[in-house]
Amino acid sequence: MGFLNYTFDWSVLWRHPYGTMLVKGIWTTIHLSLLAWVIAVILGIAIGICRVLPPHWVRFLGGTYVQVFRNTPFLVQLFFWYFAAPLMLPQTAQKWLYDNVPDYSYWAGVAALGTYTASRVAEQFRSGLSAISLDHYHAAYSTGLTTLQTYRYVIAPYAFRIIIPPFTTEFLTCFKNSALTMTIGVMEVTHTAYYIDSFTWHGLETTTAASVTYLLISGCVVLLMSFVEKRLHIPGMIIRKS
Amino acid sequence: MDLSVIVNNLSFMFGGLVLTFQLALITMAGGLLLGVVLAMGRLSYRRWLYYPATVYVHFFRGLPLILVIFWLYFLSPVITGRSLNEFSAAVVSFIVFEAAYFAEIIRAGIQSIPRGQILAARSSGLTALDTARYVTLPQALRNMMPALVTQAVVIFQDTSLAYVIGLREFLRRVNLVDAREARSIELYLFAGLVYFLICSAGALYSHRLEKRHQRTC
Numbered sequence: 001m002g003f004l005n006y007t008f009d010w011s012v013l014w015r016h017p018y019g020t021m022l023v024k025g026i027w028t029t030i031h032l033s034l035l036a037w038v039i040a041v042i043l044g045i046a047i048g049i050c051r052v053l054p055p056h057w058v059r060f061l062g063g064t065y066v067q068v069f070r071n072t073p074f075l076v077q078l079f080f081w082y083f084a085a086p087l088m089l090p091q092t093a094q095k096w097l098y099d100n101v102p103d104y105s106y107w108a109g110v111a112a113l114g115t116y117t118a119s120r121v122a123e124q125f126r127s128g129l130s131a132i133s134l135d136h137y138h139a140a141y142s143t144g145l146t147t148l149q150t151y152r153y154v155i156a157p158y159a160f161r162i163i164i165p166p167f168t169t170e171f172l173t174c175f176k177n178s179a180l181t182m183t184i185g186v187m188e189v190t191h192t193a194y195y196i197d198s199f200t201w202h203g204l205e206t207t208t209a210a211s212v213t214y215l216l217i218s219g220c221v222v223l224l225m226s227f228v229e230k231r232l233h234i235p236g237m238i239i240r241k242s
Numbered sequence: 243m244d245l246s247v248i249v250n251n252l253s254f255m256f257g258g259l260v261l262t263f264q265l266a267l268i269t270m271a272g273g274l275l276l277g278v279v280l281a282m283g284r285l286s287y288r289r290w291l292y293y294p295a296t297v298y299v300h301f302f303r304g305l306p307l308i309l310v311i312f313w314l315y316f317l318s319p320v321i322t323g324r325s326l327n328e329f330s331a332a333v334v335s336f337i338v339f340e341a342a343y344f345a346e347i348i349r350a351g352i353q354s355i356p357r358g359q360i361l362a363a364r365s366s367g368l369t370a371l372d373t374a375r376y377v378t379l380p381q382a383l384r385n386m387m388p389a390l391v392t393q394a395v396v397i398f399q400d401t402s403l404a405y406v407i408g409l410r411e412f413l414r415r416v417n418l419v420d421a422r423e424a425r426s427i428e429l430y431l432f433a434g435l436v437y438f439l440i441c442s443a444g445a446l447y448s449h450r451l452e453k454r455h456q457r458t459c
């Protein structure tokens with residue numbers, strides 16, 4: 001198959017040893033983004049809650065976290081976790097880290113991606129909570145429910161359904177951002193595509209394969225989540241974000 | 243903490259910041275232009291305009307920017323027969339990528355105008371062009387301004403990805419200084435602070451636009 005002065009050779013996608021490399025790369029992308037996502041959801045919801053609690057200093061802390069992480073490029077944060085963070089540890093811990101954690105770049109990637117995505121999740125969570133009108137709280141309290149019961153039986157079921165679409169988007173962003181970990185040497189799929197090019201000069205095929213991987217996985221996630229959303233839909237629930 | 247490393251290399255690093263601003267401004271201008279064209283395609287009733295624009299937007303929104311950069315980097319020699327220099331490779335991939343996001347912001351802005359207004363304008367005798375000029379666009383532009391400013395901040399952050407093809411913008415220069423001086427903590431905190439100050443200013447401006455907009459509505 002000739003195209004201008006380039007001969008396509010799609011066999012680099014499955015030929016030994018590149019096929020195994022690509023599969024490993026795809027797998028690394030998947031588990032790295034999933035691990036980061038778990039951190040992001042737990043931390044993000046905690047920060048989102050901090051931002052609506054009464055004490056001023058708790059709100060201030062939550063707000064500062066979100067501002068700092070959203071207003072600096074993810075790449076800077078990644079470099080910070082990879083290059084600078086280990087230097088801030090005490091000597092012994094540093095030595096232990098370099099001796100015993102051979103894939104530190106992977107864990108730096110997980111930490112950076114998790115804490116960065118958490119700031120975005122926190123914002124989505126907070127705006128999800130504020131989309132529930134105050135009438136719901138008033139109605140729940142006036143029927144005699146306690147604060148905890150109000151949240152457990154009235155607010156949480158709503159909030160959970162409201163945040164599904166924005167959380168899906170944030171997961172996909174997290175998934176795409178995982179590609180940036182290649183800059184610190186993590187062998188995820190984008191890096192693998194680039195790496196195979198250095199042996200074969202067929203980077204166009206491998207980056208195309210990587211693109212298809214991202215599009216396919218994103219597509220599957222969107223389909224799955226819209227199915228979940230339909231299954232959990234409460235008849236008659238209309239909540240408009242103002 | 244040893245801040246002398248920052249002071250000594252300040253002019254070198256700020257030289258990169260100039261390039262970062264250039265990249266961001268060219269990307270915004272190009273991305274907006276292409277974004278308007280794509281948004282018009284997305285809003286069109288003609289299928290041959292609607293489908294290509296829709297596929298374009300979904301395709302690029304589904305990919306990481308870094309992959310688009312590499313893809314273009316590998317693709318451009320195939321099309322043009324020679325490789326692009328780093329600056330144009332970065333600019334082209336940024337524009338191609340960010341246009342998809344601009345298109346969605348512009349489309350949402352235009353669709354935020356109730357259909358009744360357009361129908362009323364048309365029935366009072368305005369042409370389609372006049373309707374856009376005097377009725378739809380002035381309001382739509384005001385609606386989409388906060389989102390456009392936010393996207394500008396995102397683009398400013400995204401320019402740091404030009405790092406991967408070796409362009410000496412701000413982050414790359416910080417990285418180079420670190421390679422020579424081995425002062426990672428100070429240097430990356432400094433880089434973070436510089437980006438933070440610039441992006442916070444943008445975010446604050448976007449927030450104020452939104453507040454002002456809510457008051458006038």
